Amino acid sequence: MTFELFLQHLINGISLGSLYALIAIGYTMVYGIVRLINFAHGDIIMLAAYFVFFGVGLFHMPWWLSALLSIVLTALVGMGIEKAAYKPLRDAPRISILISAIGVSFFLENFGIVVFGGRPQAFYSPKVFQGVIKLGNVSIINLGIIIPVITIILLMGLVYIVNNTRTGMAMRACSKDIDTAKLMGIDVDRIISFTFGLGSALAAVGGIMWGLKYPQLHPLIGIMPGLKCFIAAVVGGIGNIPGAMLGGFILGIGEILLVAFLPGLSGYRDAFAFIILILILLFRPTGILGEKVAEKV
Amino acid sequence: MRIKKINSINKLLVFTVVLLLVLSAFLAGCGSKQSSESNKPAESEQATDSGKSDSNQSSSESSDDVIRIGVYEPMTGASAAGGQMTVEGINLANEMFPEVLGKKIKLFLVDNKTDKTEAANAVSRLIQQNKVSVIIGSYGSSLSMAGGQVAKDAKVPVVGCSPTNPLVTLNNDYYFRVCFIDPFQGKVMAKYAFNTLKAKKAAIIMDVSNDYSVGLSNYFKQAFVELTGDKNAIVAEAKYKTGDQEFTAQLTGIKDLNPDVIFAPGNYGESALLIKQARDLGIKAPFLGGDTYEAPEFIQIGGQAVEGVAFSTHYTAEAPVTEVSKQFLDAYKQKYGKDPTAFAALGFDAYLVARDAIERAGSAEPQAIRDALAKTQDFKGATGIITLDENGDANKSAVIKQVKDGKFVYVETIQPDK
Numbered sequence: 001m002t003f004e005l006f007l008q009h010l011i012n013g014i015s016l017g018s019l020y021a022l023i024a025i026g027y028t029m030v031y032g033i034v035r036l037i038n039f040a041h042g043d044i045i046m047l048a049a050y051f052v053f054f055g056v057g058l059f060h061m062p063w064w065l066s067a068l069l070s071i072v073l074t075a076l077v078g079m080g081i082e083k084a085a086y087k088p089l090r091d092a093p094r095i096s097i098l099i100s101a102i103g104v105s106f107f108l109e110n111f112g113i114v115v116f117g118g119r120p121q122a123f124y125s126p127k128v129f130q131g132v133i134k135l136g137n138v139s140i141i142n143l144g145i146i147i148p149v150i151t152i153i154l155l156m157g158l159v160y161i162v163n164n165t166r167t168g169m170a171m172r173a174c175s176k177d178i179d180t181a182k183l184m185g186i187d188v189d190r191i192i193s194f195t196f197g198l199g200s201a202l203a204a205v206g207g208i209m210w211g212l213k214y215p216q217l218h219p220l221i222g223i224m225p226g227l228k229c230f231i232a233a234v235v236g237g238i239g240n241i242p243g244a245m246l247g248g249f250i251l252g253i254g255e256i257l258l259v260a261f262l263p264g265l266s267g268y269r270d271a272f273a274f275i276i277l278i279l280i281l282l283f284r285p286t287g288i289l290g291e292k293v294a295e296k297v
Numbered sequence: 298m299r300i301k302k303i304n305s306i307n308k309l310l311v312f313t314v315v316l317l318l319v320l321s322a323f324l325a326g327c328g329s330k331q332s333s334e335s336n337k338p339a340e341s342e343q344a345t346d347s348g349k350s351d352s353n354q355s356s357s358e359s360s361d362d363v364i365r366i367g368v369y370e371p372m373t374g375a376s377a378a379g380g381q382m383t384v385e386g387i388n389l390a391n392e393m394f395p396e397v398l399g400k401k402i403k404l405f406l407v408d409n410k411t412d413k414t415e416a417a418n419a420v421s422r423l424i425q426q427n428k429v430s431v432i433i434g435s436y437g438s439s440l441s442m443a444g445g446q447v448a449k450d451a452k453v454p455v456v457g458c459s460p461t462n463p464l465v466t467l468n469n470d471y472y473f474r475v476c477f478i479d480p481f482q483g484k485v486m487a488k489y490a491f492n493t494l495k496a497k498k499a500a501i502i503m504d505v506s507n508d509y510s511v512g513l514s515n516y517f518k519q520a521f522v523e524l525t526g527d528k529n530a531i532v533a534e535a536k537y538k539t540g541d542q543e544f545t546a547q548l549t550g551i552k553d554l555n556p557d558v559i560f561a562p563g564n565y566g567e568s569a570l571l572i573k574q575a576r577d578l579g580i581k582a583p584f585l586g587g588d589t590y591e592a593p594e595f596i597q598i599g600g601q602a603v604e605g606v607a608f609s610t611h612y613t614a615e616a617p618v619t620e621v622s623k624q625f626l627d628a629y630k631q632k633y634g635k636d637p638t639a640f641a642a643l644g645f646d647a648y649l650v651a652r653d654a655i656e657r658a659g660s661a662e663p664q665a666i667r668d669a670l671a672k673t674q675d676f677k678g679a680t681g682i683i684t685l686d687e688n689g690d691a692n693k694s695a696v697i698k699q700v701k702d703g704k705f706v707y708v709e710t711i712q713p714d715k
Contacts, residue, residue: 005549005550009546012543012545012546016545117373121594122600134579139578139579214543216566216569216598218566219373224542255543255546260549263535266537267536267537270538
């Protein structure tokens with residue numbers, strides 16, 4: 001394998017990893033605050049992509065407006081789901097709320113099949129995102145640069161909100177102890193709602209980016225990204241925001257290099273992700289960056 | 298305190314992982330959420346011996362009013378466009394020829410969700426619940442093989458529209474099809490690569506979870522090696538799975554080997570993404586594929602990247618072959634307002650062949666229909682003259698099409714070997 005070839009594989013891996021990271025951040029933030037693994041996260045991604053699809057295709061809105069609207073709508077849907085499916089179970093055992101999340105996930109998938117139809121559709125992507133940059137024999141798609149940049153900007157923004165704002169302080173308080181936070185005068189419902197809104201907005205950005213990179217859209221499109229990004233979040237240390245990013249990159253680059261070096265195993269790339277998950281849980285259950293800040297956000 | 302906390306996180310995570318594995322087991326069956334139904338194929342196996350007289354009885358009971366024909370096609374999932382196009386053709390045929398033996402034909406459609414387990418469930422549901430006399434379907438060879446076993450055990454004949462893998466009808470006396478098979482299709486594409494594109498080195502990219510793709514790739518390989526006389530004419534064989542979206546790792550390896558042509562049969566969605574990513578990586582070699590490429594979504598998803606892609610298929614609106622072709626073409630345009638694809642035409646033909654067999658059998662009894670189907674000869678369908686050979690396969694010409702300016706354009710017709 002020449003260096004150029006290796007570089008191309010690495011770039012492919014970073015491009016995939018940054019997409020995983022982007023989605024994993026939302027996953028991990030919601031877990032950090034409410035200690036709930038939101039299994040519907042992947043399906044929220046799917047909804048966001050469909051919102052853009054309909055905005056452009058049905059209502060003929062400009063692309064950027066559909067994307068913005070999609071982010072807002074998805075955030076509202078996320079808050080709605082929290083109110084309907086998670087809030088009534090807040091005092092129930094944690095398993096109940098987890099099962100409720102799985103229920104929401106199945107509901108959204110089948111809702112998608114009924115309403116949007118099961119036939120895969122093409123996701124519209126504007127010219128800006130389609131170009132390719134060539135460095136000698138190595139090609140980088142524009143999205144391969146845009147997505148990591150967006151991921152890092154959102155990551156920094158999120159860390160800033162959590163650590164430096166009043167809402168962020170309230171979020172951290174909720175993550176430590178909800179009852180005490182209530183006693184301190186924090187409006188817990190509002191904070192949790194805000195967390196879900198923010199998480200879903202992040203999912204929407206992830207969904208739109210996913211659609212731009214892989215412009216094939218169907219109602220089950222969110223399942224695999226949802227699972228992979230959950231793994232990424234666990235690998236990095238669930239609840240830890242920079243950890244989710246690290247986990248995403250490890251998973252993305254690992255998958256690409258597995259197929260690159262062992263082409264015979266390319267059918268097992270999803271299994272690879274699950275094996276990593278099992279190994280991490282066996283030997284370092286708090287994840288790579290988990291121990292230091294597991295109890296913070 | 299701290300240890301306790303970590304422990305509880307740990308426990309929750311372990312539980313989550315167990316749940317995840319259960320979920321992914323569901324996924325492996327690709328959303329076969331009706332787990333109670335998954336026992337059905339086994340049930341039908343047991344029911345075969347004792348249930349045969351049963352099903353005869355019930356079919357004679359129900360045959361008083363209508364003739365029941367079952368349809369199982371992927372209406373959702375990765376092959377949804379293919380299944381939906383086929384069903385359009387079947388519905389059209391049903392509207393044009395709604396009766397046989399003086400009775401109305403009633404169609405029962407079951408979605409097999411592009412999933413092998415669901416396909417087997419769909420067939421047993423059609424047989425046991427809807428008591429159909431004959432079944433039509435399915436787009437996708439893997440789905441047809443899964444369904445075919447159930448139909449064979451229950452001794453109900455099936456007419457396939459577009460499953461092209463030879464194994465669908467091999468060793469299954471109850472499965473027939475109105476399309477050509479992959480040894481021929483592979484040879485057609487190998488000849489196109491060698492003669493028209495003057496290719497000496499080819500790479501293959503196949504979907505290993507799809508029997509159609511694996512089979513067709515192997516036939517292409519055989520034919521191409523024979524044509525070039527070069528054992529190493531296939532420089533690479535890359536693999537992926539249905540549902541994959543990221544192909545850059547495989548493609549980067551292939552780019553390095555610099556083949557003259559790339560043969561990549563598979564579902565239209567994955568294939569379109571794959572070709573798009575190949576062009577983004579700077580791969581310039583022409584792409585070739587099989588009949589599954591013919592779906593409008595292939596061009597919508599692939600966009601500029603799939604320009605020039607050539608593939609073999611069953612039928613073209615530009616060169617009607619029989620009287621029935623014209624009839625079909627006009628009726629289809631009137632009903633749906635667009636040009637039909639090969640899959641609509643094959644669905645149309647499958648329905649007509651099944652109806653013709655019922656007519657010749659003179660009864661709605663599955664065994665009689667099977668025997669009549671096996672004797673199908675010189676039947677004039679929309680896709681050509683259909684004669685079923687001893688395996689139940691149709692020996693028909695293939696059509697090569699190419700993507701030009703965002704449309705499928707007819708290139709040439711290739712006659713089968715005699």
